[in-house]
Amino acid sequence: MVSRVVSNGDVEVPTIGLGTWRLTGNRCRRAVETALDLGYRHVDTAQRYGNERAVGLALAASDVPREEVFLTTKVFGTNAGYDDVLDSTEESLDRLGVDRVDLLLLHWPNPLVDVEETMAAMNRLREEGKARHLGVSNFSRRQFAAARAASDAPLVTNQVQFHPYNPQRELLRYCQDEGVLLTAYSPLAHGGVIHDDTLTEIGARYGKTPAQVALRWAIQHRNVLAIPKASSRAHVAENLDVFDFELSRAEMETVTNASPFRTGLAWVRGRLGV
Ligand code: NAP
Numbered sequence: 001m002v003s004r005v006v007s008n009g010d011v012e013v014p015t016i017g018l019g020t021w022r023l024t025g026n027r028c029r030r031a032v033e034t035a036l037d038l039g040y041r042h043v044d045t046a047q048r049y050g051n052e053r054a055v056g057l058a059l060a061a062s063d064v065p066r067e068e069v070f071l072t073t074k075v076f077g078t079n080a081g082y083d084d085v086l087d088s089t090e091e092s093l094d095r096l097g098v099d100r101v102d103l104l105l106l107h108w109p110n111p112l113v114d115v116e117e118t119m120a121a122m123n124r125l126r127e128e129g130k131a132r133h134l135g136v137s138n139f140s141r142r143q144f145a146a147a148r149a150a151s152d153a154p155l156v157t158n159q160v161q162f163h164p165y166n167p168q169r170e171l172l173r174y175c176q177d178e179g180v181l182l183t184a185y186s187p188l189a190h191g192g193v194i195h196d197d198t199l200t201e202i203g204a205r206y207g208k209t210p211a212q213v214a215l216r217w218a219i220q221h222r223n224v225l226a227i228p229k230a231s232s233r234a235h236v237a238e239n240l241d242v243f244d245f246e247l248s249r250a251e252m253e254t255v256t257n258a259s260p261f262r263t264g265l266a267w268v269r270g271r272l273g274v
Helices: 025-038 052-061 082-096 115-127 141-150 169-178 197-206 210-219 233-240 249-255 260-272
Strands: 005-007 012-014 042-044 070-075 101-106 131-137 155-161 181-185 224-226
Touching (some): 025 233, 052 070, 052 082, 070 082, 082 101, 082 115, 101 155, 115 131, 115 141, 131 141, 131 181, 141 155, 141 169, 155 260, 169 181, 210 224, 210 233
Parallel strands (some): 070 101, 101 131, 131 155, 155 181
Antiparallel strands (some): 005 012
């Protein structure tokens, strides 16, 4: 099965990508190779994850041609200064073993650097062909609007935490109104959704797991794509198998269950790596 794509006119992105946070070395390489083998065509990494080299080795080892894979990396927030954006991205390309990435994101807003400066460097990389598309991550609606205004090239996405407990209503509406994509990170609430009773019950109606219901819920929102991380072949396969059922409007509303507590828990689980 190959992931479908979500598009806003500027860019087409496979709707399900493989997240790789906390996957390093051979585990990362194996997970990426498995994902490509199973039909994934979108991989998300970052300078901060310490796994760009492993991702690159998996891409090189795979039979899937490089041009068929949508590859994202992220400039870490502390590299937001003009020269640091340029230098650190060159290093990323080198570690990944590619000439360009499909999407280059600024990982976090950096209050110490004007966003105009960061955007100028990212736009230069795009003009030089080292990044096909640009975007940001962890930006509020207001910060995202400012970054978009500062960039010559369109910012195609804001990658943020998005799952049933953190439905990001304000930012989602902004992205949909403005025709930009919202990339859902931690779409499984870092594993927090997998024992959710409501998701279990809804999933049983379709023969799907709670994880699949959470992913389906995410990508059923207009302009939203998701990048679940999984390491086992079974989980990697399961997370791509979400295109053959549809949640009703009522089920979408039931699944949406904003919970600052569970959102915080997902955050803590991620930080602790549990
Ligand atoms: P996630 O994708 O919400 O959840 C990952 C956890 O769920 C892992 O423990 C995984 O276990 C488990 N899992 C995956 N598929 C499953 C399934 N089908 N059934 C049961 N359990 C399953 O968490 P995340 O890693 O925080 O987020 C995903 C990706 O988003 C990251 O890897 C990263 O690429 C990106 N991200 C970006 C930022 C940012 O600041 N931009 C922050 C966080 C994350 P196994 O590994 O054992 O399969």
